[in-house]
Amino acid sequence: xxxxxxxxxxxxxxxxxxxxxxxxxxxxxxxxxxxxxxxxxxxxxxxxxxxxxxxxxxxxxxxxxxxxxxxxxxxxxxxxxxxxxxxxxxxxxxxxxxxxxxxxxxxxxxxxxxxxxxxxxxxxxxxxxxxxxxxxxxxxxxxxxxxxxxxxxxxxxxxxxxxxxxxxxxxxxxxxxxxxxxxxxxxxxxxxxxxxxxxxxxxxxxxxxxxxxxxxxxxxxxxxxxxxxxxxxxxxxxxxxxxxxxxxxxxxxxxxxxxxx
Numbered sequence: 696x697x698x699x700x701x702x703x704x705x706x707x708x709x710x711x712x713x714x715x716x717x718x719x720x721x722x723x724x725x726x727x728x729x730x731x732x733x734x735x736x737x738x739x740x741x742x743x744x745x746x747x748x749x750x751x752x753x754x755x756x757x758x759x760x761x762x763x764x765x766x767x768x769x770x771x772x773x774x775x776x777x778x779x780x781x782x783x784x785x786x787x788x789x790x791x792x793x794x795x796x797x798x799x800x801x802x803x804x805x806x807x808x809x810x811x812x813x814x815x816x817x818x819x820x821x822x823x824x825x826x827x828x829x830x831x832x833x834x835x836x837x838x839x840x841x842x843x844x845x846x847x848x849x850x851x852x853x854x855x856x857x858x859x860x861x862x863x864x865x866x867x868x869x870x871x872x873x874x875x876x877x878x879x880x881x882x883x884x885x886x887x888x889x890x891x892x893x894x895x896x897x898x899x900x901x902x903x904x905x906x907x908x909x910x911x912x913x914x915x916x917x918x919x920x921x922x923x924x925x926x927x928x929x930x931x932x933x934x935x936x937x938x939x940x941x942x943x944x945x946x947x948x949x950x951x952x953x954x955x956x
Contacts, residue, residue, distance in 0.1 A: 710770065715777070786870055794878040
């Protein structure tokens with residue numbers, strides 16, 4: 696049993712804390728601006744203390760005679776592991792936000808922005824609706840528990856001091872494309888229906904050139920768009936559930952790539 700007052704114990708505990716805090720600063724829900732930084736750091740300390748006894752640390756101890764450069768490299772590696780884990784989850788929510796932005800623009804509500812309590816940024820109405828719904832469903836399926844489990848598993852797949860970040864570039868670039876794919880999938884029904892509506896108005900404008908098409912089109916597009924939102928919303932739990940399953944699959948692949956091959 697290692698002495699808790701030894702330099703090796705302190706350095707290893709600090710590196711574990713760095714990875715845990717990096718995940719909590721960037722992961723979905725945990726990394727939201729709704730929680731003050733002090734709360735996140737406190738939770739990171741508590742989580743580090745809880746995880747330390749069950750983390751496999753064979754060969755992962757940092758030697759007391761490690762140089763400053765070696766220690767800085769180890770810290771940067773742990774930060775990269777934590778940020779990578781957090782960004783994988785943000786890919787899904789980024790796709791949801793992109794889909795909401797597409798829908799808002801097509802419906803004609805792209806100018807109607809309100810402050811998002813999760814990010815403290817202004818976002819379109821439909822974007823905030825989808826994001827809030829996604830966070831609620833993420834919590835409903837115990838996504839935060841799964842993230843903590845993934846954090847624990849990360850120390851098995853990626854031991855402290857044995858990080859290979861260059862191996863994650865190909866899979867992460869592939870996963871980044873999911874942002875656009877998810878956004879288009881969510882917005883596809885709205886894009887198709889509203890495109891047909893715009894086409895109908897174009898034909899109507901050719902038939903009746905003196906009619907004020909723009910005066911008629913905008914409120915009708917908003918009405919049809921909001922009706923479609925009401926129709927689509929009951930099906931969002933199934934769709935978002937599939938996205939979250941994909942999220943944790945991507946998280947496992949990234950951790951496999953980060954660790955020793």
